[in-house]
Amino acid sequence: MAEGSSQLVRDDRRDPPATGGGGGLTVVVTSVASDAHTWNLVFLQLTLEELGHRVRNLGACVPDDLLVAECLRIRPDLVVVSSVNGHGFRDGTRLIGRIRACPELAATPVVIGGKLGIAGPGGDRSRDQLLAAGFDAVFEADAGIDALRSMTEQLTVIRQSPASQPAGLRTNYRKVDHQ
Numbered sequence: 001m002a003e004g005s006s007q008l009v010r011d012d013r014r015d016p017p018a019t020g021g022g023g024g025l026t027v028v029v030t031s032v033a034s035d036a037h038t039w040n041l042v043f044l045q046l047t048l049e050e051l052g053h054r055v056r057n058l059g060a061c062v063p064d065d066l067l068v069a070e071c072l073r074i075r076p077d078l079v080v081v082s083s084v085n086g087h088g089f090r091d092g093t094r095l096i097g098r099i100r101a102c103p104e105l106a107a108t109p110v111v112i113g114g115k116l117g118i119a120g121p122g123g124d125r126s127r128d129q130l131l132a133a134g135f136d137a138v139f140e141a142d143a144g145i146d147a148l149r150s151m152t153e154q155l156t157v158i159r160q161s162p163a164s165q166p167a168g169l170r171t172n173y174r175k176v177d178h179q
């Protein structure tokens with residue numbers, strides 16, 4: 001490439017492919033724009049890969065625009081948002097509004113979990129507000145891994161029989177009890 005060329009080249013060190021097996025879901029794991037914590041994301045990636053899913057881990061401090069762009073590009077079966085710095089409720093509410101504003105992502109299952117507030121688990125009210133804002137499920141603190149596993153199992157079943165579930169993953173997922 002000529003010196004000074006502005007041609008964009010994919011750099012796999014900065015833009016790694018999704019990892020994991022072939023039969024499971026394609027899952028985007030991400031933090032929110034303000035959150036610099038990373039081990040929560042590593043933990044979620046390894047857990048989901050162990051369950052047989054392909055994971056694209058966007059890492060920490062992900063701007064809303066970047067997450068939306070990656071979701072439009074990858075079209076994941078599930079987006080897992082994690083935040084532990086205490087701003088997850090505020091950041092998550094803004095973020096899900098951006099995601100749901102895209103018609104292409106209106107039916108994509110999106111969940112959030114971690115330490116979402118600064119006063120410990122926020123209880124039903126915070127969870128209900130995040131659900132009303134557009135998330136499909138809210139998992140606080142350490143309690144959510146079993147529920148997340150159960151949700152991915154249900155989404156995998158729905159994905160494997162699309163003929164019987166024509167209305168889209170989110171709509172169909174909302175028909176099952178995952179709490």
Ligand code: B12
Pocket residue numbers: 034035036037038039040043044080081082083084085086087111112113114115116117118119120139141142144145148
């Ligand atoms: C390491 C650490 C840091 C490091 C992070 C380095 C890195 N590369 O990750 C540094 C020093 C950068 C840091 C900075 C800050 N930190 Co800090 N940090 C921690 C610490 C000690 C450990 C976090 C960790 O790695 N845990 C290991 C992972 C595997 O566990 P986890 O994060 O808890 O995630 C688990 C669950 O929450 C859950 N989970 C998480 N997300 C999701 C999502 C879903 C869908 C599901 C199902 C489950 C789930 O699963 C995980 C495994 O069980 C915690 C305290 C603690 N002991 O937890 C504080 C802590 C998270 N930090 C905290 C704070 C306040 C900050 C700062 C604001 C401090 C400051 N004033 O600057 C900044 C914020 C920076 C930012 N912009 O985000 C607070 C958050 C308080 C809250 N939420 O109420 C904590 C809890 C400390 C405390 N007790 O006050 N921090």
